Amino acid sequence: MAAVRDITSTEMAGAGAQDAVELAKRHLVQPWPFAGSVGAEARALIGAGEGIYITDATGKRLIDGPAGMWCINVGHRREELAKVMYDQAMALSYNTPWYTMNAPSAELAMRIAGHAPGDLSHVFFTTGGSSAVETALRFMQFYNNVRGRPEKKLILSRGGAYHGSTYLSASLNGRPRDRDWMDGADELVVKLSSPDPFRRPKGMSVAAFTDALVAEFRDMVARVGADRIGAFVGEPVQASGGVIVPPEGYLQRIRTICRDNDILYISDEVVTAFGRLGHVFASGEVFGIEPDMITFAKGVTSGYFPLGGVILSERLLEELRRSNHPDAMFGHGLTYTSHPVGCAVALKNLDILEESVLAHTREVAPYFQAQLKTLEELPLVGEVRGMGLMGCVECVADRDSKDPLQLDKDVGKRIDAHCHELGLLVRPLINMCVMSPPLIITREQIDDMVSILREGISRTMDDLRREGVWRG
Structure with missing residues (x-):
């Protein structure tokens, strides 16, 4: 089998990527669209993957926090x-x-x-x-x-x-x-x-x-x-x-x-x-x-x-x-x-799962859960919960009422946007951010992921305060 060639940032950001965006807006119906943009929408273009990482159309390397859609368990680009x-x-x-x-x-x-x-x-x-x-x-x-x-x-x-x-x-x-x-x-x-x-x-x-x-x-x-x-x-x-x-x-x-x-x-x-x-x-x-x-x-x-x-x-x-x-x-x-x-x-x-990945998941999961749990120090975070290599950060306006931020239903998307800029893709769900990385993730990569997520939430808190949406 021929060797797999690396995709360069220049190639990712070239005319092909822009063509794909325009073609999507003219012809591609995305899943779960809103009526106001159905059939006229382009989403973040992903062009390459390697291990726990993906590369977007600008050449930015991102941790694939959701593992695609809970599914890239053994990681991207497994030649076997x-x-x-x-x-x-x-x-x-x-x-x-x-x-x-x-x-x-x-x-x-x-x-x-x-x-x-x-x-x-x-x-x-x-x-x-x-x-x-x-x-x-x-x-x-x-x-x-x-x-x-x-x-x-x-x-x-x-x-x-x-x-x-x-x-x-x-x-x-x-x-x-x-x-x-x-x-x-x-x-x-x-x-x-x-x-x-x-x-x-x-x-x-x-x-x-x-x-x-x-x-x-x-x-x-x-x-x-x-x-x-x-x-x-x-x-x-x-x-x-x-x-x-x-x-x-x-x-x-x-x-x-x-x-x-x-x-x-x-x-x-x-x-x-x-x-x-x-x-x-x-x-x-x-x-x-x-x-x-x-x-x-x-x-x-x-x-x-x-x-x-x-x-x-x-x-x-x-x-x-x-x-x-x-x-x-x-x-x-x-x-x-x-x-x-x-x-x-x-x-x-x-x-692949039986040879090593299942055992690795059981070994690294407690660390993943413990590191995510540290995000509860942030006042916007009501609860961090999870099991194995799946976790959720739920944001609330205040911890007493557990109000799920009805004044800003896109807080998850705000956090995702900041994290994308910092090198992490998350799954935003209204007031929640879901994480389910590839099972091959290491402790060091977990540290990177949680560090970026912490900064993304912190920047979102600053945005909400500045806009007067949240006083936290």
């Missing part, structure tokens, strides 16, 4: 992944999954099942996280139809959740502004409270808050009827909702209620799987639960190829095989299900 992609494409670039199969998908399913908790032993591959969650929900519907329970279809979700952008998966979302102008299958979804200890009622202990969440769940099942509820879908850590780490024991208690009421527990590990919390899957290793299904994507290929999937319990499949409807068809599939290139890349990515 690029080589596998090339080799597999030259051997078999595609096969139809309707009536043929390929070897990489079978091997990957076996290896993924080997890391999954409990009896999760079979894998259905999709194109990403949204289609993985959609598949899990459609399987729940099929499962209950075959078992003669067509009324058992309601889905329990939570405030602060993010589960995707397809119609059914997006209907589960509970983040602010996600659904303001979008339709959804609201008749199928029942929303519960976010398990966010920072936003618990004033004066309530975490233990009492946990009890209240569990009681709410139990009461909802009783009120709606277990015979009508097909599944609960929950992220072990609510990622795009602001890295909400649930109280200890909460997920285990919810799992018990689901099992007692024959409600399928779907653990959405699109973000937390493949190393983000130091293990291939977090459900069992970190939170001590054995779900009925696990959805995954993102880190399964470290973002090098679109791939996702659902891991299914052997019990569920055996119940289908024993049913009185052996000819019932699960009429669901995707053109790129079990894509040979994606599965080959995922196999090599799993090799």
Whole structure:
């Protein structure tokens, strides 16, 4: 394979970059656009990546704080992944999954099942996280139809959740502004409270808050009827909702209620799987639960190829095989299900994770969390929280009321702009900044990241004071 040539700053800042900006404004519709700029917008142009760093169109080198979108787990520009992609494409670039199969998908399913908790032993591959969650929900519907329970279809979700952008998966979302102008299958979804200890009622202990969440769940099942509820879908850590780490024991208690009421527990590990919390899957290793299904994507290929999937319990499949409807068809599939290139890349990515990256993540994560926590010294910061190599800095107008800066909803973007100038890309979420760097990050690079973030927040405080928006 030919050597990969460095991209120079001059090349990045040349006519090609400017052409891309103009072409985007004329032809490219960006994801999550506002109506006032839809189809006429160009965003920050990124042209190169190396390890934990990316390079923008001006040639500025930035720490990739969000790891792309929670996904560049083994870092940018891993030649071994690029080589596998090339080799597999030259051997078999595609096969139809309707009536043929390929070897990489079978091997990957076996290896993924080997890391999954409990009896999760079979894998259905999709194109990403949204289609993985959609598949899990459609399987729940099929499962209950075959078992003669067509009324058992309601889905329990939570405030602060993010589960995707397809119609059914997006209907589960509970983040602010996600659904303001979008339709959804609201008749199928029942929303519960976010398990966010920072936003618990004033004066309530975490233990009492946990009890209240569990009681709410139990009461909802009783009120709606277990015979009508097909599944609960929950992220072990609510990622795009602001890295909400649930109280200890909460997920285990919810799992018990689901099992007692024959409600399928779907653990959405699109973000937390493949190393983000130091293990291939977090459900069992970190939170001590054995779900009925696990959805995954993102880190399964470290973002090098679109791939996702659902891991299914052997019990569920055996119940289908024993049913009185052996000819019932699960009429669901995707053109790129079990894509040979994606599965080959995922196999090599799993090799890299198993060889050293998972252990490194477990070793460096406590330092990452401790260094981020020092940012709570800044008066604009209400809380720093996280787990593994994912963290969130939540800014508030004052710590007593925990007002999320309603006077300036773009405080996260302000911080990101300053950090970009200083050499760091962050993920701004209204009044929050989310960090989930590549898992190969070192202690020294963590120091750099936190130092820049501290300065970016400090500059934002100065801006808000100068503008009279915040007195802090």
